[in-house]
Amino acid sequence: MYEIYTSEQTYRKSLETLEKQFLNDNLFVCYLEPEEDGEGLPGPEEILGNIDEIMSISKRFVDELRSLYEGQVTVPSVTGLLKPFVDHLFTAYITYCSNTSLQQEIITQKRKNDPEFDMFLDGKEKALMGQNLQSFLIMPMQRICRMPLLLSAVLKQTEEDNPDRPSLVAIHKGVCTIVQTCNEEARKSEVRRDMEAVELRCDFTKISDVMTNFTGKADRYIVKEGVVMKLNFKSGFKAIKIHLWLFTDCLVIGATLDPKDQSKITLTEHCPRQGITVVGHFTAPRNAPKKKVMTENIFHLNLKKAGQPAYSKHGRHVIQCPSPQERQKWFEVLKPPVIESENPEETIYEEWDVPLVKAQHHYTKANEDDLELLEGGGLQGPQEIH
Numbered sequence: 001m002y003e004i005y006t007s008e009q010t011y012r013k014s015l016e017t018l019e020k021q022f023l024n025d026n027l028f029v030c031y032l033e034p035e036e037d038g039e040g041l042p043g044p045e046e047i048l049g050n051i052d053e054i055m056s057i058s059k060r061f062v063d064e065l066r067s068l069y070e071g072q073v074t075v076p077s078v079t080g081l082l083k084p085f086v087d088h089l090f091t092a093y094i095t096y097c098s099n100t101s102l103q104q105e106i107i108t109q110k111r112k113n114d115p116e117f118d119m120f121l122d123g124k125e126k127a128l129m130g131q132n133l134q135s136f137l138i139m140p141m142q143r144i145c146r147m148p149l150l151l152s153a154v155l156k157q158t159e160e161d162n163p164d165r166p167s168l169v170a171i172h173k174g175v176c177t178i179v180q181t182c183n184e185e186a187r188k189s190e191v192r193r194d195m196e197a198v199e200l201r202c203d204f205t206k207i208s209d210v211m212t213n214f215t216g217k218a219d220r221y222i223v224k225e226g227v228v229m230k231l232n233f234k235s236g237f238k239a240i241k242i243h244l245w246l247f248t249d250c251l252v253i254g255a256t257l258d259p260k261d262q263s264k265i266t267l268t269e270h271c272p273r274q275g276i277t278v279v280g281h282f283t284a285p286r287n288a289p290k291k292k293v294m295t296e297n298i299f300h301l302n303l304k305k306a307g308q309p310a311y312s313k314h315g316r317h318v319i320q321c322p323s324p325q326e327r328q329k330w331f332e333v334l335k336p337p338v339i340e341s342e343n344p345e346e347t348i349y350e351e352w353d354v355p356l357v358k359a360q361h362h363y364t365k366a367n368e369d370d371l372e373l374l375e376g377g378g379l380q381g382p383q384e385i386h
Contacts, residue, residue: 001078004150005065011143012062015055018136021124023051031110031117047106049099053092054140061085075164078154079171086174093144093178098185100141101193104134141182148176191221198225198245201263202254207270211252220247224333229320231293233285239292239320242268246333251276251303271303271315278302278334282318296324299331 022028032048034041064081071077111118125132151172158165195214204212214220223246232238243254243265253269256262279300284293303315321327 001073001154002069003153004147005062005069007146007150008058008062008065011139012058014136014139015058017128018051018139019055021128022133022136023048027120031114031120042102042106046099047103048137049103050092050095051137051140054096057085057089057092058143060089075158075162075168079164079167082151082171083167086171086178090144090147090175090178093140094181094185097141097144097182098189100138100186101190103137105193107134107137141186144182145179148172148179151175188221195220195222201265203264203266205266207252207267210270211250211267214245214247214252217249220249222247224330226321226326226330228322228326228330231298231318231320233287233318237287237289237292244319244330249273251334269303269315271305274336275304275315276301276334276336277304278331280331294320297321297327299327301334 029044032044034043068077068081111121121133151168155165155168155172158168192215199214202214225243225245227241227243229239230242232240240255245252245254250273251269251271252267254265254267256264257266258264279302282295282298282300284290284295298318298320301317301319303317305315319330321330
């Protein structure tokens with residue numbers, strides 16, 4: 001527990017340095033303001049996020065740890081101190097961590113585009129013995145990610161038969177959950193910014209009836225993306241470079257159709273995840289040029305769109321990947337997942353693959369938590385008992 005206290009003191013001093021050298025400097029805050037023509041761009045509040053809340057939590061944590069060491073350190077006193085922080089206060093780190101990729105990217109860009117801001121930070125960093133602004137701003141994420149390890153050390157020093165050990169175990173589990181969520185939110189934020197960057201390069205005209213942007217759904221993220229070749233063996237042999245984006249809910253295909261602008265990608269096809277099937281076996285036709293067709297890199301991609309019959313010719317593609325390893329990666333993420341259940345009579349579906357079921361009879365709820373269904377009424381459930 002002493003290591004938690006001393007390391008929190010060190011962390012707190014670093015936050016005080018950040019506050020004194022940067023956050024309380026009006027010139028620094030002015031540099032973070034968007035340019036006059038930068039309407040809608042992030043300002044100081046968006047860039048710095050809830051850093052004030054993080055500093056307040058750290059100050060309170062240090063104060064309470066100090067009070068703990070001024071009295072008697074026992075397992076109940078430790079759990080009593082930690083529980084409100086883990087249950088409520090430390091969740092502020094999730095909000096902060098979700099903003100770190102935006103924060104780091106904007107500051108890097110501002111330094112690159114604004115020589116005065118770069119000189120300003122250089123001067124600050126020299127006075128701080130080389131510590132830069134971004135190293136201070138990333139500290140809260142580093143701190144919360146270290147907390148499970150520090151609590152593990154406390155657990156090791158607590159006897160197995162101690163009646164308060166289960167409370168300490170629950171606190172450790174709670175911190176681990178917070179850290180996992182912090183990492184996941186930071187990853188999602190970074191992926192979302194990548195999606196926004198790709199979105200700017202794409203023309204959605206051909207698929208505008210089903211999609212006009214990548215970032216329109218809050219829970220949509222890129223599962224895998226890459227450049228592959230689409231092979232056509234009709235009327236000779238043709239290989240076209242295409243872009244594949246597999247999202248959590250759909251697959252999107254695009255191609256560079258304008259030879260004068262290779263940066264612009266025209267999106268040509270869209271298919272929901274549940275409409276995708278892949279076949280690994282491929283036999284090259286006789287007219288296939290051996291030097292250009294590598295069977296070990298190829299799989300069949302079949303896309304069934306709404307209102308379209310299964311295996312329609314318009315949705316059948318022969319895809320050649322750069323390597324057998326890349327083919328296997330695409331094959332694994334595109335095929336329907338199998339989610340194991342302890343109950344052999346139960347099927348568990350992915351969120352994007354949940355089937356719509358209709359009630360054959362009117363069902364009146366018997367319990368408060370039940371749903372009332374009219375005959376013909378529909379609902380979606382992620383689990384099915386056979």
